[in-house]
Amino acid sequence: MKAGVHARGTKQQARQNRFSELKDELKSQPQLQKDMEINIAKTRLGNDVFNIKNANLKIDKKNILKDFSYLINKKERIGIVGKNGAGKTSFLNILDERIALDSGILEVGQTVRIGFYTQYSENMDPDKRVISYLESIGQNIQTEDGRKLTASSLLETFQFDNRLQGAFIRELSGGEKRRLFLLSILIRQPNVLLLDEPTNNLDIKTLTILEDYILSFSGTVIAVSHDRYFLDKISQKLLVFEGNGIITEYLGDYSTYLENSQEQKINNEKKSAVNAKKKNDDSKRKLTYAEKIELNELEPKIEKLDNRISELNELLLDESADYQDLMGYQAELEQKTKESEELMDRWAELSELGE
Template structure:
């Protein structure tokens, strides 16, 4: 089915053209990535397709049977309403009854719950309820009655993502889902779940992302906006890089050919008399076409990073027996580590396990509860934090940079003015006099990186550096960090970025446990999958081992028959224990069956489901322990 057609779309902001005369088509089932430098118009194009903006020229056709859903980088909410009200804000009948149902459960209103259950039965919406619960659980969204204005930036992003995924689940089947950087503020487990979700669902997708593993896992076609044009590449990111290099090489060869032709035609034009009435009109027209081709510039401008790193002494950083907790939540339990010259360490772990707190302790921004952090005298930290730039009102880019220094020393012994250094970071002279609050998210990130490098650091701490950076800038940053001689500590959910750069990982496993893993993220995932495989293979023989030695008949669920007696001589205490186990196990099994029935009924809220699920896990573990003890006493 044909979803979208665009012919000759053109859009400019003032005198700056974003794209000119581009055409494309989107069909049902297409999964497309849109990439470009920051400020070229990716987000603008998505808003045009969503009907939020209009092109300057061109035609846009969206099939009347297609719903267009847009997930934006900066989500908009009704700040006075709760998470629940914002997620279920649609007037769709199913969404309305789901909102009423969740609210009734929160209020423990039995009469209203019964009424909602009847409506859900009529609409056949229990499948939607299960999908909603899955999305909320996987994105770690709880406390639905919290007001949205109280949420952090990451929480807001996850709520917006949940709302988008839930909305398209309730719409009719023909939906074009457009997502602008959906993986920002998601941990690795959430990103991997989202990959699977978008692959399993019949979704037509147009995606803007800097996460190259996510891109390869989800899309099969790449569109690039460059020099006002759109270029299409079928295949993965590696294929795109190869094909783009071949395209640029071909274009450069074509320009060289046009330059040779231009020189000949220019000579011919100069030889002609001023009165050109007799001159060939077609040749004159052709001359101007050749001139345009010859003067075309293939600008592949890239951020250039050449810093004069401060000298590193023999002592870097020592962390000795560092403890840190927030109330009952342990972050570090006796952490010990001596950093070495040139180390590249990645930090991974779920959101909320203390990664940012660890960085703050290392930087001296937050004290540990106990232990020591000894920093070498020569260490100059460069802290690229998630907080980003501290925006100063009515300050231009060039003025902001000059607050750090007027000149910047280079590795080759020379120096650059602040204006020259800004140009290396693709800030044109005009852009340098733009006010800070007018910069795009990616431009702010680029400026933040510039100001950090201005201090000549020899120990870089990068907390989610890839968020909002475009792919070309990321590639340059990766090359710079590969050649960087100082220490690098990276917190990132960008698996590709981590795999390219780190030598080993600090894995924050929760409860204050930090494991030093000797490899990159991919190697860690391979190890984890191998462990899961072994655990899965080990469970089956263990169950068989329980059954075979038993001399007395048992029920199919490994519960003992009530008249079973042990075959060996037991002490008085063991007899009592054996009898208590025989009484307890049927009760636990009955409770387990009852809980399973409650879960399958489909009328529970998320919190109730979580509570029951936790109880099921506890019962299963208790039953296994009692079964093993029962076997020991009965043989």
């Protein structure tokens, strides 16, 4: 909205009004209950977490790390982004010492206790009942305020009612298995969290619980994610995997990085040059008859798209929606938003000619 106002003074007032209405709707959304939180005590973490020195690694003849050195300290929250196949997941596996370096040094602090949320639920016996599985990992878990929590009460926090607690793991849905896997990691009281695409297959309530937990977490968090909202909320800086072993640090949130990325700057410069040339050419003429018809037809098209965008935003706020449906709504929202912006660009262009 801010970018549009700066770029085009002709943005329709109706669209600005709808934006304000959406903000009011978001403010009025019901908040999660106070008892829906993770209140597990954390283990002490020293200042030294990970120290990577002159690290090199190739997988399938592809450079993952190339003479890479980096120091990760206590209380840092780092988002990892970049191209597919550039080595983001491999980097987490290196930190967890599942993958050895070809050369270089990885120093892990003596007090480090890693909780690794992988993309696949590991070591979950499908023939074990949910409550038995969790109790085998930990019972009477200590909270931050010194109380004791049972495995059952923690399962309730993660939306496992009595029926689900007695179910076999094989009977759980994909999302329920992911929730159980996440809880199994957190009750081990890690002081370093490695998260690989944590927003996949977790419902909105569980994600909110996880986000709040991370924000109050006194340890170190390193998260690979494509989810801009999640990274904006939990990360303080980014490691950007650009491919061929090139990794750069960005101090700031993911949204700002995307806005300021070199690729986007180049695209904006190209677009500005093209628009400037077109505007210069257009300033010499008036609207043709066909363009007048096109201009009259644009506003109803934009209105229809914006109505659908509003519907999709409401659907995305439905906490009971299925994850796959949410992904579909999000994809359609991005497509409709792109179409709307393209039509708005054309509307602004023709409106200037008609003045």
